[in-house]
Amino acid sequence: MQAKRTDYQSADGLKLAADTFGDPSGTPVLLLHGGGQTRHAWSGTGSALAEAGYYAVSLDLRGHGESDWCPHGNYEHPTFAADTACVAAQFTQPPVLVGASLGGISSLFALGEAAERGRPTPARALVLVDIATRMQIDGAQRIMDFMNAHPDGFATLEEAAEAVSGYNPHRTRPKDPSGLAKNLRQGEDGSYRWHWDPAFLGDRLSPSSINLLEKLDEAARSLRIPTLLVRGKMSDLLSEEDAHHFLSLVPHAQFVDVSDAGHMVAGDRNDHFSRGMMDFLKQHIPPEPVRT
Numbered sequence: 650m651q652a653k654r655t656d657y658q659s660a661d662g663l664k665l666a667a668d669t670f671g672d673p674s675g676t677p678v679l680l681l682h683g684g685g686q687t688r689h690a691w692s693g694t695g696s697a698l699a700e701a702g703y704y705a706v707s708l709d710l711r712g713h714g715e716s717d718w719c720p721h722g723n724y725e726h727p728t729f730a731a732d733t734a735c736v737a738a739q740f741t742q743p744p745v746l747v748g749a750s751l752g753g754i755s756s757l758f759a760l761g762e763a764a765e766r767g768r769p770t771p772a773r774a775l776v777l778v779d780i781a782t783r784m785q786i787d788g789a790q791r792i793m794d795f796m797n798a799h800p801d802g803f804a805t806l807e808e809a810a811e812a813v814s815g816y817n818p819h820r821t822r823p824k825d826p827s828g829l830a831k832n833l834r835q836g837e838d839g840s841y842r843w844h845w846d847p848a849f850l851g852d853r854l855s856p857s858s859i860n861l862l863e864k865l866d867e868a869a870r871s872l873r874i875p876t877l878l879v880r881g882k883m884s885d886l887l888s889e890e891d892a893h894h895f896l897s898l899v900p901h902a903q904f905v906d907v908s909d910a911g912h913m914v915a916g917d918r919n920d921h922f923s924r925g926m927m928d929f930l931k932q933h934i935p936p937e938p939v940r941t
Contacts, residue, residue: 650696652707654921659711660735661723666715667708668692671699676936677744679772680707681752683780685796687714687844687937688725689831690749697923702936706744708736710751712846714832721849726861730758737771745928745934753780754865761868774875774934776926779887781878781895782865788885791816796850802842809833809841869898875933876902879925903929 652668660667668688678698680691691707709716711732712724719728733755737744748756756775763770790814795816803809810826833841854936876899880892896902930936 650699652692652695655706657736657739661719663711663717663719663732665708665717665732665736667706668695670695670705670707671703672706675699675702675704676773676934677740677742678703678705678930679733679740679744679746680705681733681746681748681755682707682710682713683750683752684715684792685845685847686749687832689714690727690880691747694716694923694926695719696726697927701927701931703745703930706736710755712849714844718846718848722851724845724846724849724851726754726758728764729755730762731941733759734763734771743769743771743773745774745776745930747776747778748780749778750780753777754862756784756867761864761871764868764871770874772874774877774930775872776877776879776929777806777895778879778922779881779884781891782862782869783890783891784862784886784900785888788887791885793850795824796843796845800847802836802840803833804840806830806833806841831925866898869895872899872902875903875929877909877926877929878902879905879922881907905929 650670652670655667655669657665657667665689668691680688680695682688682690688707688709690852691705695705695707710729712718729751733748733752734745737746737759746756746759748754756772756777759771760775762768795812800811803812805828809829813829830841832844834844835841878892878895880887880889890902892906896904907922907925
């Protein structure tokens with residue numbers, strides 16, 4: 650299904666680019682990508698949701714893709730959470746939040762903040778994709794190392810594809826690397842760089858950042874909405890132990906372990922991921938009839 654381009658605005662005035670799929674009167678689903686990705690990571694999922702009767706919105710997080718870079722370099726987790734809550738409030742009803750990695754952390758923080766302050770919950774349901782309240786630091790460091798590599802960019806799309814293949818060797822490498830262009834920006838010199846603000850990386854694995862993540866347990870305990878945790882069985886970021894810890898905090902949550910998938914679950918096995926998520930949504934948040 651062809652996506653439609655639109656923009657949202659953050660609480661501090663940044664333009665946040667988005668692709669929308671389906672009829673706007675349908676049940677909204679807000680798709681939030683991981684750090685260093687763009688809204689295009691959800692293209693297949695957005696189309697599948699629209700075909701099932703939902704209204705899917707895939708957002709470029711601040712500093713990513715075609716969304717504005719923050720002039721103050723504010724890429725802290727609470728700020729991403731505020732963006733999530735702000736965009737969710739712009740729908741006619743609370744959306745389902747689907748967050749991968751950074752998008753999942755942002756969703757959890759947004760829900761926890763609302764519960765702590767006694768505000769209405771900004772979502773009807775939550776889907777976390779290979780992220781929970783704890784993570785494997787070695788896996789997180791591997792992601793940071795990949796994102797920090799090649800600061801001068803790539804001369805060709807083929808070079809970028811080679812780098813992705815080295816990071817994610819179990820995913821089949823596409824014969825045509827042109828699809829990568831959506832996740833890269835081309836400079837005046839012709840080189841390609843990843844489509845995010847370099848300031849985003851900062852000290853994301855510093856002790857203060859890790860300590861902030863400890864608040865996620867509290868946010869998880871406050872969850873009262875239908876919740877699904879999806880893990881890639883080959884993930885080096887979310888271990889089985891991490892997943893079961895989350896499930897102990899959220900006893901009503903459902904769990905899907907996707908075989909042959911790593912941290913990039915939706916991209917590694919989009920068919921299995923979409924099927925598991927769709928079963929969950931149809932059980933708890935069936936699509937409402939589209940208004941004509």
